[in-house]
Every structure is written in C-alpha cells, then in structure tokens.
Amino acid sequence: MKTKHKLRWLAGWALLTSAALAAAPAYDFYLCASVNKGYVTGSKITTVSGLFQREADGTWHHIGYNDMSIAAAAFDPRDHNVIYTAALNGCWRTLDGGKTWRQTNDWTITEGRDIAVDPHAPDHVYLALPDGVAVSQDRAETWTRRENGLPERGKYTQTIRVDRSQAGRVLAGCETGIYLTENGAESWRRVLPTTDTVDDIQQSYHDPKTWIAVTQSAGAWMSHDGGATWAKLDGVPSEHTLYNVTFDPRNPQRIALGGWDAGVLTSEDGGKTWANRTAGLPAPHHVWRVGIDPDNGLLYASLTKQTLFTSADFGRTWKAGPFEDSAINNFISLPRAEK
Amino acid sequence: MKITIPVLCALFAASLLPATGQPSFEGPMPDRHVVTDANVRRQDYNRRADEVVNWYAAQAKPGQDLGVGQILAKLVRHEDEPQVSQSVIALMKDPGTGPFWMFPVVGISMLGQDQLSPAAKKAIRDMWRTTYQVRGDTENHWLMYYTSLYLIAEQNPNEPANTWYTGKSSAENLAEARSYLISWMDLTTTVGQGEFTPTGYIAEYSIPLLYLATWAKDPAMRQRGQMMLDWLYAELAENTLNGVLHGPNSRTDEREVVERGNTAASFYCWLLFGNTVPPQAYGGFGIYFAVAAKNYHVPDVIYHIAVERDRDYTQHDLKRTRRRWRYSDQLSPPVYRTNYTRKDYAVGSIQGGLIDPIQTHVWDVTWDVPDPRGVHNTIFSLQPYSANRSMQMYFSAYPELMIPNLAVEGKPSYDLSTKVIGSSPYEQVFQDHDTVIALYNIAPGTRFPQVNGFFSKDLQNVTEDKSGWIFAQGGKTYLAYRPLAGYHWEKYQHRDGGWAKEVKDLGDKLLISPHLQNGTIVQAADESEFKTLAEFAAAIRALPLEFKLAPEPTVKFTTLRGHQMAFTYGQTPVLDGKPVDYADWKLFQSPYLNAEKGSKRLTITHGELERVLDFNTLTITDRVREP
Numbered sequence: 013m014k015t016k017h018k019l020r021w022l023a024g025w026a027l028l029t030s031a032a033l034a035a036a037p038a039y040d041f042y043l044c045a046s047v048n049k050g051y052v053t054g055s056k057i058t059t060v061s062g063l064f065q066r067e068a069d070g071t072w073h074h075i076g077y078n079d080m081s082i083a084a085a086a087f088d089p090r091d092h093n094v095i096y097t098a099a100l101n102g103c104w105r106t107l108d109g110g111k112t113w114r115q116t117n118d119w120t121i122t123e124g125r126d127i128a129v130d131p132h133a134p135d136h137v138y139l140a141l142p143d144g145v146a147v148s149q150d151r152a153e154t155w156t157r158r159e160n161g162l163p164e165r166g167k168y169t170q171t172i173r174v175d176r177s178q179a180g181r182v183l184a185g186c187e188t189g190i191y192l193t194e195n196g197a198e199s200w201r202r203v204l205p206t207t208d209t210v211d212d213i214q215q216s217y218h219d220p221k222t223w224i225a226v227t228q229s230a231g232a233w234m235s236h237d238g239g240a241t242w243a244k245l246d247g248v249p250s251e252h253t254l255y256n257v258t259f260d261p262r263n264p265q266r267i268a269l270g271g272w273d274a275g276v277l278t279s280e281d282g283g284k285t286w287a288n289r290t291a292g293l294p295a296p297h298h299v300w301r302v303g304i305d306p307d308n309g310l311l312y313a314s315l316t317k318q319t320l321f322t323s324a325d326f327g328r329t330w331k332a333g334p335f336e337d338s339a340i341n342n343f344i345s346l347p348r349a350e351k
Numbered sequence: 352m353k354i355t356i357p358v359l360c361a362l363f364a365a366s367l368l369p370a371t372g373q374p375s376f377e378g379p380m381p382d383r384h385v386v387t388d389a390n391v392r393r394q395d396y397n398r399r400a401d402e403v404v405n406w407y408a409a410q411a412k413p414g415q416d417l418g419v420g421q422i423l424a425k426l427v428r429h430e431d432e433p434q435v436s437q438s439v440i441a442l443m444k445d446p447g448t449g450p451f452w453m454f455p456v457v458g459i460s461m462l463g464q465d466q467l468s469p470a471a472k473k474a475i476r477d478m479w480r481t482t483y484q485v486r487g488d489t490e491n492h493w494l495m496y497y498t499s500l501y502l503i504a505e506q507n508p509n510e511p512a513n514t515w516y517t518g519k520s521s522a523e524n525l526a527e528a529r530s531y532l533i534s535w536m537d538l539t540t541t542v543g544q545g546e547f548t549p550t551g552y553i554a555e556y557s558i559p560l561l562y563l564a565t566w567a568k569d570p571a572m573r574q575r576g577q578m579m580l581d582w583l584y585a586e587l588a589e590n591t592l593n594g595v596l597h598g599p600n601s602r603t604d605e606r607e608v609v610e611r612g613n614t615a616a617s618f619y620c621w622l623l624f625g626n627t628v629p630p631q632a633y634g635g636f637g638i639y640f641a642v643a644a645k646n647y648h649v650p651d652v653i654y655h656i657a658v659e660r661d662r663d664y665t666q667h668d669l670k671r672t673r674r675r676w677r678y679s680d681q682l683s684p685p686v687y688r689t690n691y692t693r694k695d696y697a698v699g700s701i702q703g704g705l706i707d708p709i710q711t712h713v714w715d716v717t718w719d720v721p722d723p724r725g726v727h728n729t730i731f732s733l734q735p736y737s738a739n740r741s742m743q744m745y746f747s748a749y750p751e752l753m754i755p756n757l758a759v760e761g762k763p764s765y766d767l768s769t770k771v772i773g774s775s776p777y778e779q780v781f782q783d784h785d786t787v788i789a790l791y792n793i794a795p796g797t798r799f800p801q802v803n804g805f806f807s808k809d810l811q812n813v814t815e816d817k818s819g820w821i822f823a824q825g826g827k828t829y830l831a832y833r834p835l836a837g838y839h840w841e842k843y844q845h846r847d848g849g850w851a852k853e854v855k856d857l858g859d860k861l862l863i864s865p866h867l868q869n870g871t872i873v874q875a876a877d878e879s880e881f882k883t884l885a886e887f888a889a890a891i892r893a894l895p896l897e898f899k900l901a902p903e904p905t906v907k908f909t910t911l912r913g914h915q916m917a918f919t920y921g922q923t924p925v926l927d928g929k930p931v932d933y934a935d936w937k938l939f940q941s942p943y944l945n946a947e948k949g950s951k952r953l954t955i956t957h958g959e960l961e962r963v964l965d966f967n968t969l970t971i972t973d974r975v976r977e978p
Contacts, residue, residue: 056445056446056447056448056452057447057448077483077516078483079483079485081485100485100486100487100488101485101486104518112513112518113518114512114517114518114519115517115518115519118527118530118531119486119493119497119527119530119531119534122486122488123488123747125747142676142677142747143676143682165677165679165680165681165682166677168676168677168747187677187678209677209743211749228749228750253749253750253751255749272749272750272751298751316752
C-alpha cells in the first residue's frame, strides 16, 4: 500500500533549501498534509495527502497511505519505521516504514485527533480522541480507555503530549482544560481550566520543564514547572483561535504560533514579547499550523486553502512553497540520534 | 480542512446520474386504490424494480465504459458480460474511497460473482487491498461502511491481513463489522434512530440493509437486514401522506422540505407502495436498491399502513440527536416526535433545540395534493441558526473552517439568514393534534436574530388579518398562522438540493420576523369542517389566545379541538392543565406502531394484521387478529 510521491518545491525555494541543507540533517522532519481539492467522503481522491518526510535536498516524499484525514503522527524512538497516525478511522500503524499499515482500533475508537509515544516506554502510545483518551501499552496492538479524572463530559481531547523527562507523564489538551497524568494515564488531574478547547501543547526542546499551550478562546499559556501550573502570556491575543505553537529546536528563545486571523506570531525572547509576522502572507491570515525545521531554522506557515509558506528569517519575509490548496495538520521533528 | 466533513449527498453517485427523466417520473400519478391482492402487489413491485434496472441499462452506450449504475443493471440483466467486466476493470483503476464508493462495489461483487471475468474479479479484490477506505463520521456512513466491509469479508473468507486495506484479516474485518452493525441495530431498536425519518438519506439506510438481507451468508445477519428494513419502512409508511413524507426530519435539504414529494423517500414509496411517483433518475441511488429489490417483500401490514387509513391518528416516537462530542452534558439527547395525520394533511414536530447541526427540519404542516411534482405543499417556521460552536459540538473540527467549507461541501445555505432548514437552540416546540406552538428566545448577539416563516407559492387566499392571524388554504387544508412579533416579507431564494450553486426564485415567500423573543402558532383544519375559509378564520379569531414575549415567550391557547395549550419558553409544556411527561414517551406509540423504550421489539398493526419484529429473538411473527 505504500506510495512514494515526490513534490518539487518551487525552483527558487529548492535552491535556497539545498544550500541550507548541505550539511547532513540531524533530524528527521515530517509533516501531515491534507490536500483537499474538493474531496468529500466517497469521491475519488485526486491528490496525495498524508505523511510526508523532508529529504536532504528539500523535497518532500510521501509515506504510506493516501489520506486527507491524518491529523498527527508519532514515531517509535527506537525505530522510525514504526509510525502511528491519528486519523479519521482511528489509529493506523506501520512497522515497516509505511509499506504496510494496520488500522489498530475497532469501531469504538474513531476520529483520532493526536497521538504520542512515550520515549521512556516506547511501547506505550497515547491517542487523543473526541470522547477522551485511549492508551496502548503494546505498540497499538490493543487499546484501553484511561480516563479516570477526566470529566464524564468535557473530555474532548485535541492534543496529547508525553513529557520526555519522565515516563508516564502526559499532558492532554481537552475542551475543559489541560489535564496531567503522572502514572501513564491511570489517573488525570486538571492543571488548567478553560472554557473552550485547548488546541496544542508543546514541550521546550531546551528545558523540559518549560511548556506552552494555545487555546481556542483563552490565548496562550506557559508553564515553567513541567505543566503543573500555567501563566497566561499577555503578549498573545485571546480574541482569535490559536491552532498551534512550536518551539525552535535550535534556539531556546524562539517560539512561533499560528491562528485564525491571528496570523503568525513569534517570540524571540522566550515568550515575553511577541511580534506579528503576518506581513508577506496572503490574506486572510487564516494560519492553520506553524512549524520550524530543526535542521535549518526555517519557519513554516500553513494557511488554509493556500500553499505552505516558508521563511528563512523567522517570519520577516515569506515565500510560497509546495502543497497547494492544503492544510498542514502536524509537523514532527525527530532527532536522528534517537534511532 | 480535514476530511471530517459532515456528509453528504453522494457526489460519487450523482456524478453518474443520467440527465434525463424516466417513465414513471414522467408518467401520470398512480391512482389511489388499494391493491388487495398480494400477488398483484408483488408483480407491480417487481415491475417497478425492473423499470429502474431497464432504464439504467438503456443508458449504456456501445463501446464506452459503463458507470456503476449501468454495470449493476447489466449484471442484473445478465447481458454484455465482456463490456461489464471491462468497465469494472476500468473503474477499479481509479477507485473512490469511503462508504459511498464501497457499497456499490459490493453490489457489483455480489451480482457479478458468476458473471465477471477473472480479471475483473481480481481488480475488485486488489482494490480492497490497495485503496484506503475512509469510514466517515455519520450514522449512515458507518452503516454503509460496515455493511460493505462485512459482506466483502464474508465473500472472501480466510484471507490474511496483508490482503486488506485495513491490515486486518477477513475474520477480523468480519468481526469488527458485525459488532458495529449489531450495536447500531441495538441502539436503534432501543432508543431510536439518530438520523431519523430521513428524506434523502433513507437510501443510505435502505441499500445496506437490503444488501445484508440479500447477500449475508450468516442467516442471522440476513434476518437482521430483513427486520431492519421492515422497521424502516413501517416508519416510512406511517409518516407519509399518499407517498409524500411529512413532518420533521433529522437530515434533509432545501428541496426536500419545500417540495415535499421530491425526495428519495418518494422513490421508496413508489417502489414499495406504488402510491406516488419517483423523483427524477429514481432519486439517484434508486438503482442500487433496485438491483436487489426482489429479495425484499413488503409485508402486507406495512403496505396497508401506507395506503389505507380509516382514521386520524397521533403518533409519538422517540429518537436521538446526532452524537455530541463536546460542549454538551449529554452524548445524544432524546428527540420526542409528534405526528398527527389526517386524510388530507399532517402536522408533525419535534421538541426543538439543537438536533443535528446542519440539516434538521423541526416541524411543519404538509397537505395532500393530487400530484406532488413541483408543488410546495407545506408551511413552517424556524430560527436560522448558524454557529461555529454548534459545529464543534458535533464535529471534531476547529471552529472557523466548518461554516465556510459547508458552503462548498453540499450545504450551501447553512450560513444564510433566509435558510429554511436547520434546528436552533433557541427554538422550542409544542404540538397537540393539528396545533403547533413554536417559541423562540434568541440570545442577543446570535447570528441571524430572526424567525423565518415559509409561505408556499401554492397557498391560496393568503390573508393578513387585523387580528394578527394570517389565513390561507393549502389543498383541502385551512391554515391559520400567527406570528407573535412584527414581520416583513421577502422572496424565498431557493437552492435546489445540497450541491446546487444556482439560486432560484420559485415564487415562495418568507415571513421574516426580526425579533429575539418570538413565536409562531399554527392551527390547521380540514376544509370539510367549515363552509368557507372565512368561517374558519372566524372560528380561529374566536379561540382564546393570550401571549407575551417578555421576560420569556409564553402562550396560552385553546385550540380548535378544544384543548388548552400552555407553553412558556424553557418550561415543560402543559396540555389541559397537565405537564407533558416526556419521560413516559415510548419508542413508538400510535394505532399502527408500538414499541417500549429499550425493548428491541416493534409491533406493527393494521386492522386485523399484525407483525412483530423482535430483535431479542431475531424473530418475525405475523398473525391475524380477531376483528
């Protein structure tokens, strides 16, 4: 079922990236793209969507099955050929780098929103769902609901992250706030209440105690104690939905976030001040996702119904890239040393 | 946006529809006599199924690849096998994904078992291995998806995981599909269907159930398919007026609530009961049913409910809302439906509130017409609710993208102030017999803070009375419509079905009442009850009516039938001094259909005929009762 499909960047862009990527990449860098072009359930897919990996020459190649619904992907740190995707059908897993896939769940699990692997217990996989959280302890062979401490109603889970510094420590972004487990989802407690969905949570590459979260209607929040307590970031507006946030793997002071009408906001002082970096992006500034290439610091912005845009100067100028009429749903950086 | 689209009409099938009409669509209305001879009824039914198949087969052009409907028709007729096999191979080179693609391919596989070439069969089998199939996100999607997976896994048993797109073996696929199908049947037969009384989507339920009844190798699953079809069509029979579906629907579109006879439901009434005409091109999906139609027999009792009624009747049914992922205390709150059906009109409603975010029809009066084609035989009002947050309740979507995407994904009217479909959290409805009170308490800041009343081009003698009532006649039905706040008139801008881009002025009007606290009262009556419309109007004017709009809309009204309806927004409605007890609502309660909540057991009755569908024992019991 494997398809491999190269998408060529614009010519100028390819030149730029090929120079930047002259050194051997230290990371594997992936994205999940939904390229729609009028698709509705049942119609023929005329585009290639799903998981893509950035190659050294700046091109992207498609891995695995063609699916517009892939919301997120996670990898086994021991073997990057073991990939899990959160998608409309639930969770798909490949053990051979995308050649063959298995839908790991039955009908009781659907519409995977996010997925994460515990680096300290790589057989443990956490799946964010519209009706809660499912956990596998056997590489997605079987799934168990682990929702003790999540509310009976209000556990719509949009995002889930494992704390890389402690096995079994996981943060989940739900419709009613951020929930924390420190025992592999045996029990959860709410560490930040919200009235709307928490859309993204990220852990700093540089300080594992530092986390940042963005929300639908309550702006952005930062934690410096591993997600136990949170403080609102005053410099980030709350009137727009913020879809995602990312730390720069190469620079501890750099953070970028994106949102609907919020455009792209960046901080170069660890979140103290923020600059709007929307100039140069096409209006309306409906930014769906931002990402940072861990090997060269390139900032990516996915705008709805647009191509993927890239900036070599952290948002000061932008260039149009590939993935026309797409929504990028997820960026994933994996240190190659993990392999 | 992501693929989690609230779906949909079948783009896949629609793209294959021939453009012209067909014999019964263009022919005269059938007369309304009851066919008492079961053999004659059966022959008529088979002849209608053949009409669909033959017409599709006739669309085939020599030398050209066939579409899915044509392939199926040719397989039924056992003709042109080389062309059919070649067309199947061509089709599988560019496959679709998802349930709308899957079930027609299952039909081809089953009908083609003994006809398709080995290469064509291999092309189909390879497709199930190589093409990722998306499960979808609605009740009808899942029924189609899992029925398809069930049947195709059963047809290809003992095959390993690497031969299926799911990465699961035949046995695993079969077990998962079976588990879901039984779970869905259990849910539907205990607390009601989520996508209830669908106008167009009845095809999406009928076809997979027929395929189960026809092709499942497991006799229990075949029986389940048969019984669920009976369940579905018993409801259809009870909720139609001479072949025209009336009353509330969970999934519908503009055309289907305005021109009530122009829906896929009419295809099934035509085919099953012979009491109306089919929509153009047999509703699009008709061919998929017709190719296996002869494997289903309409029970006598259901036929008679559809065509032969000797009294006015009230039915109370229990349904459920679409699944709510978030921003709600309940996953799938109950829906309480009331229908009152008379010889020449029917009045139907659900209690209001958010039911399904996109395509609900909450209440109406539908009157009978000699020929429903092109006739807008209905009157109703609604609050045209549109909100990102309600989309998020039901879909795993981000707030802003859903509404703009709906406009290009089959729901072009969702975000229009003048739309005529949709439920609202600010609407509450109370019905007794042929009286409806709809109250609106719209939150300040709500998008489209107004109430839309639909006034058909086919209403006659529309009169705005000094009393505040608006009187009119539709067919043989007198209608009184009372807006509780000021209003103005606008032309109704029609969008013909889900995918239409064109806006048409069909001559209908909208009563627009732009007030947050609001209400509508409608009283219907048969023209035989009064000498003239003026006499009806005088009777309505004389009815005791008290209302106020603040602090909450509240109405006390004594109906034409002498019942006292007291209704305050946010409170339990009171009928003749007694609060309505929704907790006591049964799954079905009427002269024709009866089932206790949670029972999995439906009793279908007409005259001396009775059929009991018991999903606890998977039995169908027919008996003739003593007169």
